[in-house]
Amino acid sequence: MTQPPPVLENEFETEDIFVNMGPQHPSTHGVFRMVLTIDGELITDVTPYVGYMHRGAEKLCETMDYRQGIGYMDRTEYLANFNAELSYVMAVERLAELEVPERATWIRMILCELNRLSSHFMFLGAFGTDVGVFGTAFVYGFRNREVIQDLFEEITGDRLMFAYFRAGGLAWEVPDNFETRVREVLKDSREGLRELDGLMTQNEIFRARTEGVGVITAEDAIDWGTSGPTLRASGVPMDIRRDEPYLFYDQVDFDVITGDHGDVFDRFYGRIREASESIKIIEQCLERLEPGPIVPDRLPRMLRTPAGEVYTRTEAPRGEYGIYLVSKGGNRPHRLKIRSACLSNLQALRDMTIGGYVADAVVILGSLDIVLCEVDR
Amino acid sequence: MKGVLKSLGATANAFVRRPVTRQYPEMHRDLPERDRAFPILLWDDDIDEPYCTGCHACERACPVECMTVLMKDNPNHESVGGDSRRRKIIDKFWIDYARCMRCNICVEVCNFEAIAMNNTWTGHEVSVYDRADLVMDLPQLLAQHRAGELDEWVADI
Numbered sequence: 187m188t189q190p191p192p193v194l195e196n197e198f199e200t201e202d203i204f205v206n207m208g209p210q211h212p213s214t215h216g217v218f219r220m221v222l223t224i225d226g227e228l229i230t231d232v233t234p235y236v237g238y239m240h241r242g243a244e245k246l247c248e249t250m251d252y253r254q255g256i257g258y259m260d261r262t263e264y265l266a267n268f269n270a271e272l273s274y275v276m277a278v279e280r281l282a283e284l285e286v287p288e289r290a291t292w293i294r295m296i297l298c299e300l301n302r303l304s305s306h307f308m309f310l311g312a313f314g315t316d317v318g319v320f321g322t323a324f325v326y327g328f329r330n331r332e333v334i335q336d337l338f339e340e341i342t343g344d345r346l347m348f349a350y351f352r353a354g355g356l357a358w359e360v361p362d363n364f365e366t367r368v369r370e371v372l373k374d375s376r377e378g379l380r381e382l383d384g385l386m387t388q389n390e391i392f393r394a395r396t397e398g399v400g401v402i403t404a405e406d407a408i409d410w411g412t413s414g415p416t417l418r419a420s421g422v423p424m425d426i427r428r429d430e431p432y433l434f435y436d437q438v439d440f441d442v443i444t445g446d447h448g449d450v451f452d453r454f455y456g457r458i459r460e461a462s463e464s465i466k467i468i469e470q471c472l473e474r475l476e477p478g479p480i481v482p483d484r485l486p487r488m489l490r491t492p493a494g495e496v497y498t499r500t501e502a503p504r505g506e507y508g509i510y511l512v513s514k515g516g517n518r519p520h521r522l523k524i525r526s527a528c529l530s531n532l533q534a535l536r537d538m539t540i541g542g543y544v545a546d547a548v549v550i551l552g553s554l555d556i557v558l559c560e561v562d563r
Numbered sequence: 564m565k566g567v568l569k570s571l572g573a574t575a576n577a578f579v580r581r582p583v584t585r586q587y588p589e590m591h592r593d594l595p596e597r598d599r600a601f602p603i604l605l606w607d608d609d610i611d612e613p614y615c616t617g618c619h620a621c622e623r624a625c626p627v628e629c630m631t632v633l634m635k636d637n638p639n640h641e642s643v644g645g646d647s648r649r650r651k652i653i654d655k656f657w658i659d660y661a662r663c664m665r666c667n668i669c670v671e672v673c674n675f676e677a678i679a680m681n682n683t684w685t686g687h688e689v690s691v692y693d694r695a696d697l698v699m700d701l702p703q704l705l706a707q708h709r710a711g712e713l714d715e716w717v718a719d720i
Binding site (some may be wrong): 250253254255256257258339340341342343344347349357358361 | 664682
């Protein structure tokens with residue numbers, strides 16, 4: 187009976203090293219720090235640290251009346267401001283039992299979907315940089331995002347911090363050429379998406395870097411509480427716009443995009459396809475847009491709500507953005523809690539990264555499309 | 564071959580089209596009429612005094628508490644032989660532009676339409692060397708509208 191050859195263990199001494207990535211690392215999309223434990227090129231452990239951007243937005247909102255809080259919602263989620271504002275004003279409206287006019291709802295829907303589009307363009311650009319092969323993708327993505335951002339500036343007056351939604355409706359009427367401008371932007375975006383799709387999806391190096399990397403199974407993704415494109419990439423068809431329609435999402439026709447493998451590529455490609463769905467939704471909204479009031483007839487000067495609590499959630503570009511609002515009467519919230527999609531998505535980072543290579547850590551983090559302001563609030 | 568021609572076409576296109584870069588200090592991009600820079604106060608040309616009566620509405624509504632308002636009796640009021648119908652008028656007004664978050668709420672709550680967001684390019688060029696210089700006082704806040712340099716835009720609701 188022959189013995190198997192002895193396994194050479196510890197031919198020479200090795201030890202794991204710790205690599206501190208962030209908080210000032212350019213590819214961490216803000217101030218996010220993770221400590222990687224590395225065995226050669228393999229990642230054996232990840233410890234993420236969040237909280238560098240914590241400004242206490244939730245607590246600050248408790249000291250302000252309902253209108254003043256809207257500006258702070260913009261600042262928690264600076265890439266999808268309209269979606270963040272929407273969650274908040276919807277919570278206030280439900281507490282105060284306000285009826286939103288039809289026109290205001292359609293405009294809100296158009297703006298939220300446009301914001302999703304601009305956020306996804308930003309993701310595509312930044313993700314191209316993370317993968318490391320393109321500076322081109324960044325410029326392409328930003329070129330198209332800027333067109334949308336210009337439209338927002340024409341409507342609301344500010345390029346980023348809109349403060350445009352109000353409990354009950356909108357702050358003011360959209361410009362007269364709103365419809366034609368939106369159609370122009372959509373034409374531009376469709377063209378830009380096609381270009382980015384050709385530039386990235388069909389690139390062999392890009393696919394080699396992304397396919398099969400950072401895989402998370404559907405069960406794990408659900409367990410970690412991920413939502414949005416991150417969850418759908420794992421094959422879970424969960425979309426709040428379809429499952430729990432708010433605004434008029436039950437009246438428009440769109441597909442819920444899911445992936446098959448739950449890898450980085452699916453998370454990336456899902457967003458491209460989702461952006462096309464957004465364009466489809468906006469076009470349907472424009473058909474339905476009719477003149478009318480944008481605020482309810484009887485809107486008090488200082489909004490007061492009865493005591494109660496409410497949780498509203500919306501499908502923001504990064505996932506479920508929820509607002510839990512407790513009121514004890516009066517004109518300001520007693521407690522406000524922001525359910526951040528990015529924070530939950532970020533928790534899945536450890537499962538995705540362990541066992542991968544160091545170079546993939548940046549790609550996986552990029553594929554989550556985190557906004558650190560939203561994580562830390 | 565097709566790719567080479569295509570890229571040559573892109574080069575030729577870039578060669579003849581006008582540049583999109585603007586030489587910033589000399590020229591800047593056009594701002595939309597509802598552009599929001601920092602809030603400024605408006606000047607009533609008919610009576611030659613500010614619209615603002617110092618009612619503290621904006622001060623109370625400001626989320627970041629960047630305003631300080633003091634009112635006084637109007638020396639130009641009808642009861643003392645003047646031609647103004649404003650019993651009270653603004654005495655001192657400071658807005659800390661470093662704190663202001665340009666949310667437009669002060670404009671919404673103003674009862675006298677005395678405050679507006681600056682929608683001209685000068686509103687965006689307020690960089691200074693000292694933070695204290697960003698606290699604007701009443702003459703500074705009134706100057707622009709008094710000189711007639713504000714583009715009018717009134718929100719329609």
